[in-house]
Amino acid sequence: MGIRFQEVSFHYPQNQLTYYQAIANITLDIESKNEFICLVGRTGSGKSTLAQHMNALLLPTSGTLEIFGTKITAKRDKKTNYNSLRKHVGLVFQFPEYQLFEETVEKDIMFGPLNFHTGIDEAKEIARETLKLVGLDESYLNRNPFNLSGGEKKRVAIAGILAFDPDILVLDEPTSGLDPRGKTQMMELFKEIQDKTGKSIIIITHDMDLVYEHASRVVVLYDGELIYDESPKALFKREGLEKYHLQYPSPIRVLKDLKERFDLDLDIYQRNLSDAVTALKRAVK
Amino acid sequence: MSYIEIKDLSFSYTKKRQILKNIGINIEKGEWIAILGHNGSGKSTLAKTIVGLLEPGAGSITVDGIKLDQDTLQSVRRKIGIVFQNPDNQFVGVTVRDDIAFGMENLCVPKAEMLERIEYFATKVGMEKFLDKEPASLSGGQKQRVAIAGILAMQTEIMIFDEATSMLDPYARGDLMEHIKKLHNEGLTIIMITHEIEEALLADRLVIMKDGAIFADGPKEELLKKPDLFQGSALELPFSLRLANQLTGAGFEEVRGYLWESAFRK
Amino acid sequence: MRNIVIGQYLPGSGFFYKMDPRTKIMGVIIMMVAIFLLETIVQLAIALAIGIVLMILGRLSIIRIARGMRPLFVLLIFTFFFQILFNREGELYLQESMTVSLSSIGGIILLTIIWRLLARFKRFRFFLLLAYLVGIFFAFSLLTYGYTFTTFTFSIYERGVEMSVFVVIRLLVIITLSTILTLTTKPTDLTQGLESLLRPLKIIGIRSEDFALIISISLRYIPTILDEANKIMAAQASRGADFQQGKLKDKIRQIISLLVPMFIIAFKRSEDLADAMETRNFVPGMKRTRIHELAFNMTDAFASLFILCSLAASIVLRVL
Numbered sequence: 001m002g003i004r005f006q007e008v009s010f011h012y013p014q015n016q017l018t019y020y021q022a023i024a025n026i027t028l029d030i031e032s033k034n035e036f037i038c039l040v041g042r043t044g045s046g047k048s049t050l051a052q053h054m055n056a057l058l059l060p061t062s063g064t065l066e067i068f069g070t071k072i073t074a075k076r077d078k079k080t081n082y083n084s085l086r087k088h089v090g091l092v093f094q095f096p097e098y099q100l101f102e103e104t105v106e107k108d109i110m111f112g113p114l115n116f117h118t119g120i121d122e123a124k125e126i127a128r129e130t131l132k133l134v135g136l137d138e139s140y141l142n143r144n145p146f147n148l149s150g151g152e153k154k155r156v157a158i159a160g161i162l163a164f165d166p167d168i169l170v171l172d173e174p175t176s177g178l179d180p181r182g183k184t185q186m187m188e189l190f191k192e193i194q195d196k197t198g199k200s201i202i203i204i205t206h207d208m209d210l211v212y213e214h215a216s217r218v219v220v221l222y223d224g225e226l227i228y229d230e231s232p233k234a235l236f237k238r239e240g241l242e243k244y245h246l247q248y249p250s251p252i253r254v255l256k257d258l259k260e261r262f263d264l265d266l267d268i269y270q271r272n273l274s275d276a277v278t279a280l281k282r283a284v285k
Numbered sequence: 286m287s288y289i290e291i292k293d294l295s296f297s298y299t300k301k302r303q304i305l306k307n308i309g310i311n312i313e314k315g316e317w318i319a320i321l322g323h324n325g326s327g328k329s330t331l332a333k334t335i336v337g338l339l340e341p342g343a344g345s346i347t348v349d350g351i352k353l354d355q356d357t358l359q360s361v362r363r364k365i366g367i368v369f370q371n372p373d374n375q376f377v378g379v380t381v382r383d384d385i386a387f388g389m390e391n392l393c394v395p396k397a398e399m400l401e402r403i404e405y406f407a408t409k410v411g412m413e414k415f416l417d418k419e420p421a422s423l424s425g426g427q428k429q430r431v432a433i434a435g436i437l438a439m440q441t442e443i444m445i446f447d448e449a450t451s452m453l454d455p456y457a458r459g460d461l462m463e464h465i466k467k468l469h470n471e472g473l474t475i476i477m478i479t480h481e482i483e484e485a486l487l488a489d490r491l492v493i494m495k496d497g498a499i500f501a502d503g504p505k506e507e508l509l510k511k512p513d514l515f516q517g518s519a520l521e522l523p524f525s526l527r528l529a530n531q532l533t534g535a536g537f538e539e540v541r542g543y544l545w546e547s548a549f550r551k
Numbered sequence: 552m553r554n555i556v557i558g559q560y561l562p563g564s565g566f567f568y569k570m571d572p573r574t575k576i577m578g579v580i581i582m583m584v585a586i587f588l589l590e591t592i593v594q595l596a597i598a599l600a601i602g603i604v605l606m607i608l609g610r611l612s613i614i615r616i617a618r619g620m621r622p623l624f625v626l627l628i629f630t631f632f633f634q635i636l637f638n639r640e641g642e643l644y645l646q647e648s649m650t651v652s653l654s655s656i657g658g659i660i661l662l663t664i665i666w667r668l669l670a671r672f673k674r675f676r677f678f679l680l681l682a683y684l685v686g687i688f689f690a691f692s693l694l695t696y697g698y699t700f701t702t703f704t705f706s707i708y709e710r711g712v713e714m715s716v717f718v719v720i721r722l723l724v725i726i727t728l729s730t731i732l733t734l735t736t737k738p739t740d741l742t743q744g745l746e747s748l749l750r751p752l753k754i755i756g757i758r759s760e761d762f763a764l765i766i767s768i769s770l771r772y773i774p775t776i777l778d779e780a781n782k783i784m785a786a787q788a789s790r791g792a793d794f795q796q797g798k799l800k801d802k803i804r805q806i807i808s809l810l811v812p813m814f815i816i817a818f819k820r821s822e823d824l825a826d827a828m829e830t831r832n833f834v835p836g837m838k839r840t841r842i843h844e845l846a847f848n849m850t851d852a853f854a855s856l857f858i859l860c861s862l863a864a865s866i867v868l869r870v871l
Contacts, residue, residue: 043454044424052785057788083791091789093782093789098782098786099789101811111808115790115801116791176451177451179324180519181521206454206455209524247455254544262539273531277528277532280528284540333826338829362831366830373820374824375823375826377824378771379739388833389840390841391832391834391839392832393838393840394840396840396842396844403842
């Protein structure tokens with residue numbers, strides 16, 4: 001179960017108007033439980049195209065894609081209910097402005113469940129619960145989503161997806177535009193959601209510090225091809241990631257610099273500040 | 286008298302909530318300052334008041350001896366250019382050439398001179414090969430560089446970057462910062478509005494805003510030494526300085542010193 | 552990302568491209584008047600021939616122009632049949648009695664089904680439509696079996712045939728003229744040409760500069776807004792909005808879920824854009840210089856001469 005890409009490619013015939021980057025020969029397996037995957041790659045590497053295959057917004061040009069047991073092929077199949085697949089895989093777009101439209105937060109969160117034929121009373125109850133899950137209290141239910149701060153809007157948008165209880169949650173650059181505290185809180189939120197619900201979470205991001213600290217698996221795209229699919233630890237031990245426009249996380253960069261400057265016997269692959277401090281103290285003493 | 290003087294500036298949309306509270310900043314010619322603040326601290330509102338898009342409730346702004354008001358608005362805007370956050374929402378022209386020309390057209394620059402300046406400033410930001418391209422075929426970073434060229438072509442002396450890198454990926458961000466460094470070296474006064482400490486550290490001086498007021502203002506080396514500067518705020522020191530601050534006690538002086546020094550290395 | 556071209560503009564280098572948009576706009580208008588002055592098929596055929604020669608000289612692909620006209624074929628066919636059916640002057644060419652009977656209606660239903668089934672061969676759309684219409688004619692005239700509801704006479708007269716050919720050629724020439732204009736003129740140049748030509752409207756208080764700026768900004772933002780609409784649709788589809796199915800009530804809500812974000816983002820965009828324009832010293836109504844200045848050159852002079860001669864020629868033909 002989960003999502004299975006087998007040699008999936010996507011491209012438009014030439015000269016046709018398209019906003020999507022092509023992807024080629026993607027083979028990838030995503031479990032339906034407890035994954036924490038970061039999808040990285042420079043702008044235009046095909047991350048969003050790949051993400052939009054995960055809930056069948058885009059159909060592969062070639063290859064097989066399987067979403068929770070349903071085979072998706074290039075031809076739109078009348079028997080396949082694409083909509084019901086989207087209930088399994090929730091996709092949160094980068095800008096909450098793309099989806100917020102109701103006059104209250106409550107109604108906006110209810111939009112998804114109602115589309116998936118949940119009753120009104122139940123949907124109301126769900127809205128209350130999911131709002132709590134994304135860290136906003138009940139006073140937000142009757143507020144206008146357009147008067148919220150950027151971070152709050154993002155949370156409401158995420159609640160709008162969580163409301164129909166997808167097994168896999170895909171988020172496109174959820175921390176962009178947030179200040180450092182906003183970023184940390186957002187990442188904590190995802191951890192918490194995963195702890196409470198066991199959902200698989202996939203995040204598209206450019207922030208390698210977040211990848212290194214939080215992800216259990218990184219998928220790297222470059223020019224539409226999947227070049228690495230491994231743990232962050234293994235990825236950042238590789239040399240020469242710069243040629244794929246990937247930065248090394250700050251702990252590795254800073255510790256590497258120190259190691260070379262002071263000729264220390266230091267393990268530079270530390271995932272956070274406190275580990276880095278401990279390792280450094282040990283090395284200097 | 287300073288080049289830019291902001292005195293007792295206040296601003297509010299409604300009576301209830303004051304967005305800017307008694308802001309006072311003096312900026313010298315050729316300086317590079319970073320205005321650092323959390324989301325909603327009022328830093329972008331400040332930028333909009335400086336360029337006369339919002340009218341302050343109280344206080345004054347003086348640029349190069351000219352006090353900003355309705356009569357002097359256009360002459361102040363000739364001196365200050367601003368690059369906004371969203372690359373797509375500030376591209377006026379149908380092509381790169383047209384967009385760079387837009388400001389000059391408003392200043393009634395003759396056509397021959399416009400063409401010359403377009404060539405020169407497009408080359409300066411590395412966009413000379415894209416003059417006939419439409420915005421849909423440009424990346425966010427390229428659009429921001431076109432915006433810079435358009436402002437430079439108006440022979441502006443001060444440039445404000447209002448979170449101009451926040452919608453770019455790290456690579457484009459670094460590239461844009463390199464261009465800003467170059468501009469500063471050529472004598473442009475730069476005001477950089479951001480919540481990214483790494484970007485702020487490229488400036489000479491930091492102004493930290495919190496809830497609409499100035500929380501701290503001074504040379505970056507001095508400010509960042511205060512241990513509780515970012516305590517309880519949404520901002521954060523860069524990793525190297527957080528690491529240095531954790532290395533208390535004897536035996537770490539050398540490492541600490543090196544980390545400090547490298548954090549300020551441009 | 553690929554360049555998104557708005558309108559039909561196709562980059563090229565023939566003399567049509569070198570002309571001032573004002574000459575082209577005025578030229579198309581004057582030529583249309585001249586075409587309407589012509590009275591016989593022969594005159595029109597000569598005009599069409601001259602047009603084709605000019606297109607060849609101007610290195611325009613006739614195939615490309617024909618392709619651009621494809622959406623208008625339906626209009627041409629309609630005009631053609633309208634003239635043939637309802638013009639009842641001159642000598643009678645053909646008279647056929649038509650029967651609306653059970654069998655003819657059955658035949659037409661059968662034809663319609665076959666036609667719709669073949670509709671996916673888009674390339675032969677035009678011929679299929681023709682074949683379908685001819686089929687209907689024969690169904691009415693030959694299938695007389697079964698209960699007869701009513702009968703009528705289908706007749707074609709000399710004048711009807713003449714007029715239908717005449718009108719179709721005239722339409723063809725006019726469409727070709729405007730296609731040449733849009734194919735060889737960038738949308739920006741087109742707006743600038745219009746701006747320049749509409750300048751006299753200042754007398755009645757309409758500022759053509761504002762109008763031109765609005766159009767050029769709209770042109771610039773069309774691809775951006777399309778891209779955005781696409782993303783909003785995807786975002787709402789991700790929340791289970793199904794734009795194809797569902798009850799009317801659900802459909803309305805789903806359309807609102809598209810329109811509200813589009814409007815809100817567009818408002819924000821226009822506010823930002825106004826800020827950016829204002830800080831670059833834009834003041835509505837103030838004098839500005841222009842990077843694109845329209846220039847009248849030798850090609851324009853020749854073209855104008857040619858256009859005026861054509862007009863004179865058609866006036867002479869009309870009067871004689």
